[in-house]
Amino acid sequence: MTTSQNHGTSRHQAESGDNEHGRGSGDERAVRAELTRLRQSIDNIDAAVVHMLAERFKATQQVGHLKARHHLPPADxxxxxxxxxxxxxxxxSAHLDPAFAEKLLNFIIAEVIRHHETIAGTTEDEAGSAH
Amino acid sequence: MTTSQNHGTSRHQAESGDNEHGRGSGDERAVRAELTRLRQSIDNIDAAVVHMLAERFKATQQVGHLKARHHLPPADxxxxxxxxxxxxxxxxSAHLDPAFAEKLLNFIIAEVIRHHETIAGTTEDEAGSAH
Incomplete structure (x- = not known):
C-alpha cells in the first residue's frame, strides 16, 4: 500500500484559490494587501525619482545658463x-532594459534642450540690452 | 616693442574656436571645469534614477505577476x-514642471503595461500547460 492517497488534491485546490476562479474573500483581501504594499513602494520610488529629476534639472539649468553666457550650442x-x-x-548591470533606459534619457534630454533653448533666447535678449 | 606677440591668438583660436568674444584660456578652463562639475552631478543623478527605476520595475513585475495570477486587468x-x-x-513642490512629470509617468506606465501584457501572455501559456 502506498501513501499516494495523502496527496490531498481538494485541499490543494482550496489553497491555490482556483476552483473556477471562485476566490474566497480572504484570498482576495490578501491579494489587495499585497497590491497595496507593492504600490506603496512604487509611490515611494516615484517620489524619489521626481525629486532626483528636480535636482537634475537644477544642474542642467546651470549648464544652460553657462552655455548661453559663453555662446556654446544648447545640444552636445x-x-x-x-x-x-x-x-x-x-x-x-541593474537588470533594466537598456533600450528603455536609452529612450528615457532621450526623453529627459529633449526636455533639457527645450529648457536650454528657452534660456538661450532669454539670455540673448538680456545680452542685447546689457551689451 | 610690445609683448603682444605673446598673445598667441592662433593657439587660443584653435582651442576655443571663438576669437570674436576673445575669452582668455583661463576663463575657458574655468567654464570647462564648471561644466564638468555639473555634468558629474547629472551623471550621479542619472545612475541613481536608473537604479530607482530598476527597483520600480521589480515592484511592477510583482504587480504584473499578481494581476496575471488573479486574472486582474494589466491596466488600472x-x-x-x-x-x-x-x-x-x-x-x-519640487519646482519641477508638472506637465513634464505627468509625461514622464505616462512614459514609464506605458513600459509597465507592456511588461504586464507580456507577463499575462506568459502566465496564460504556463497556465494552459500546467492545468
Missing amino acids: PDREARQIARLRELAV | PDREARQIARLRELAV
Missing part, C-alpha cells in the same frame, strides 16, 4: 552619445 | 489617475 551630441552608452551599461 | 485607469495627480503635486 558627443556628450549625449557618451551619456547614452554609460546609461545602457548601468541599466544592464 | 483609476490607479493611474491617482498616481498622475499625486506626482503633479509632488512636482510642483
Whole structure:
C-alpha cells in the first residue's frame, strides 16, 4: 500500500484559490494587501525619482545658463552619445532594459534642450540690452 | 616693442574656436571645469534614477505577476489617475514642471503595461500547460 492517497488534491485546490476562479474573500483581501504594499513602494520610488529629476534639472539649468553666457550650442551630441552608452551599461548591470533606459534619457534630454533653448533666447535678449 | 606677440591668438583660436568674444584660456578652463562639475552631478543623478527605476520595475513585475495570477486587468485607469495627480503635486513642490512629470509617468506606465501584457501572455501559456 502506498501513501499516494495523502496527496490531498481538494485541499490543494482550496489553497491555490482556483476552483473556477471562485476566490474566497480572504484570498482576495490578501491579494489587495499585497497590491497595496507593492504600490506603496512604487509611490515611494516615484517620489524619489521626481525629486532626483528636480535636482537634475537644477544642474542642467546651470549648464544652460553657462552655455548661453559663453555662446556654446544648447545640444552636445558627443556628450549625449557618451551619456547614452554609460546609461545602457548601468541599466544592464541593474537588470533594466537598456533600450528603455536609452529612450528615457532621450526623453529627459529633449526636455533639457527645450529648457536650454528657452534660456538661450532669454539670455540673448538680456545680452542685447546689457551689451 | 610690445609683448603682444605673446598673445598667441592662433593657439587660443584653435582651442576655443571663438576669437570674436576673445575669452582668455583661463576663463575657458574655468567654464570647462564648471561644466564638468555639473555634468558629474547629472551623471550621479542619472545612475541613481536608473537604479530607482530598476527597483520600480521589480515592484511592477510583482504587480504584473499578481494581476496575471488573479486574472486582474494589466491596466488600472483609476490607479493611474491617482498616481498622475499625486506626482503633479509632488512636482510642483519640487519646482519641477508638472506637465513634464505627468509625461514622464505616462512614459514609464506605458513600459509597465507592456511588461504586464507580456507577463499575462506568459502566465496564460504556463497556465494552459500546467492545468
